[in-house]
Amino acid sequence: MVNFSLEGKVALVTGASYGIGFAIASGLAEAGAKIVFNDINQELVDKGVAAYKEAGIDANGYVCDVTNEDQVNALVAQIEKEVGSVDILVNNAGIIKRIPMHEMSAADFRQVIDIDLNGPFIVSKAVLPGMMKKGHGKIINICSMMSELGRETVSGYAAAKGGLKMLTKNIASEYGEYNIQCNGLGPGYITTPQTAPLREVQPDGSKHPFDSFIIAKTPAARWGNPEDLVGPAVFLASEASNFVNGHILYVDGGILAYIGKQPK
Ligand code: NAP
Ligand code: GCO
Numbered sequence: 001m002v003n004f005s006l007e008g009k010v011a012l013v014t015g016a017s018y019g020i021g022f023a024i025a026s027g028l029a030e031a032g033a034k035i036v037f038n039d040i041n042q043e044l045v046d047k048g049v050a051a052y053k054e055a056g057i058d059a060n061g062y063v064c065d066v067t068n069e070d071q072v073n074a075l076v077a078q079i080e081k082e083v084g085s086v087d088i089l090v091n092n093a094g095i096i097k098r099i100p101m102h103e104m105s106a107a108d109f110r111q112v113i114d115i116d117l118n119g120p121f122i123v124s125k126a127v128l129p130g131m132m133k134k135g136h137g138k139i140i141n142i143c144s145m146m147s148e149l150g151r152e153t154v155s156g157y158a159a160a161k162g163g164l165k166m167l168t169k170n171i172a173s174e175y176g177e178y179n180i181q182c183n184g185l186g187p188g189y190i191t192t193p194q195t196a197p198l199r200e201v202q203p204d205g206s207k208h209p210f211d212s213f214i215i216a217k218t219p220a221a222r223w224g225n226p227e228d229l230v231g232p233a234v235f236l237a238s239e240a241s242n243f244v245n246g247h248i249l250y251v252d253g254g255i256l257a258y259i260g261k262q263p264k
Contacts (some may be wrong), residue, residue, distance in 0.1 A: 003239040007032035010084045011237065012076075014038055014066050014123055015093025017048030019192040020142065020226045024090055024185075027230030028237055029057045033088060036079050038064035040093075066093045066119030069126075076126040085130040088138045088237045091120035091164075096194060101155040112156030117163045124171060128180070137180040140236050141168045143248055147186055148256060165248055172246030181245045183236045188252025189214045190224040199223070216261055220253030228253075 006028055013025040016037035025035045035052065037059060039045050045061040052059035060083055064075040079086060094116045097108050120141050131137025144161040146154055164184065171182035189195060198210040215221055232251050235241050250256050 004234055005032050005239075006088070006234070006237055009033045009087040009237075010036060010079070011088035011090065012036045012038075012079060012086045012123075012127065013090040013092055014119070015040070016090075017044040017061070018051065019194065020187060020190060020229060021090070021092035022048065022051060023226030024092065024229055024233045025059065026052070026055055026057060027227075027234055028088065028090075029055075029059070030230075031234045031238065033237070034083060035059040036062070036083055036086070038062045038066070038075060038093075040065055066091075066123055067114045069122050072122050072126050076123075076130070080130065085134065086127045087131070087134070087136065088140070089123060089127050090140045090142065090233065090237075091123055092142045093119055094142065094160075094194075096154065096157045098153040098197075100153055104155065109156040109159075113160050113163070116157065116160035117167065120164055121167060124167075124182075128171075128175060131180050132175070132178045135179050137175075137178070138237050138241075139168075139171055139180065139182040140233060141165075141182070141184045143168070143184040143186040145186065145188055145250075145252060145255060147184065147248060148250075168248065169246040176245050179242075181236075181241060183241070183244060183246065184248035185229060185232055185236060186248050186250040186252065187229055188218065188224050188250070188255045190226060190228070192226060195223075217258065218253040218255050219258050222253065224251065224253060 011028045011033040013021050015021050016025045017039040029035045049061045064071045141164050146158040147161040147165040150158050168184040200208050
């Protein structure tokens with residue numbers, strides 16, 4: 001019998017007050033998991049807790065910066081005390097800075113690497129001992145099209161998400177023997193506040209050129225919704241994927257498979 005149930009599992013989703021993290025956490029809750037999330041400040045956490053409540057989910061929210069190892073260790077200890085040890089970790093918290101590389105400061109580049117790559121290292125490191133002790137665990141790293149592709153202005157983000165793909169494979173390699181699976185989920189272009197500037201309607205009422213560009217690049221001919229990621233996330237969090245390890249599951253409407261429309 002295939003088992004997609006997450007009944008009795010504790011799932012920590014980072015940066016999950018809204019957007020992709022919120023949708024994934026809500027899906028994991030629907031499959032039976034107890035949801036714990038963090039975000040960068042109290043206001044976001046309060047908003048998140050209220051949004052989960054409205055969706056009928058009793059989630060525990062905490063303020064924690066994923067780049068701060070002391071805060072992360074304290075968070076994992078607190079979750080263990082108040083909820084139970086983490087069975088499922090989704091490394092979702094992330095930022096993007098769209099700046100041409102020759103104009104980007106090293107400080108900006110470092111900040112993107114710090115949140116998008118060092119963060120998943122720090123949080124994974126904190127939950128691994130508990131998972132090793134229990135003899136099972138699931139880590140899902142939220143990767144990107146930029147784990148595979150480059151484009152103008154996103155050098156820091158692409159470097160971080162490419163690194164996250166390899167961190168995923170390394171965690172899988174190093175901890176597979178403890179029955180811990182680490183996989184990546186690679187969203188295509190998804191409608192969240194992070195991509196809102198790329199979808200802004202132009203002063204003349206026309207679509208943003210990037211909006212039309214993405215629709216043309218996507219065989220599904222649309223942007224993804226955060227909800228498109230839920231089924232794949234539940235699969236990677238459940239026993240149904242126990243022999244899937246070190247894989248990046250791209251949920252991109254076919255972008256990475258497609259060479260692009262031939263000119264008319
Ligand atoms: P989002 O709307 O910007 O949400 C990201 C969340 O992470 C925000 O709540 C953010 O807080 C939080 N965060 C930022 N820095 C943090 C830190 N140091 N510690 C804890 N939390 C922090 O982004 P999203 O679009 O839902 O993206 C979620 C993840 O999916 C990211 O890793 C992103 O790179 C990835 N992704 C997104 C897309 C897309 O098309 N949207 C596609 C592929 C991958 P603030 O609001 O304060 O920044
Ligand atoms: C960009 C985008 C991205 C996406 C996403 C793609 O500026 O190109 O914001 O990089 O959000 O990560 O998968």
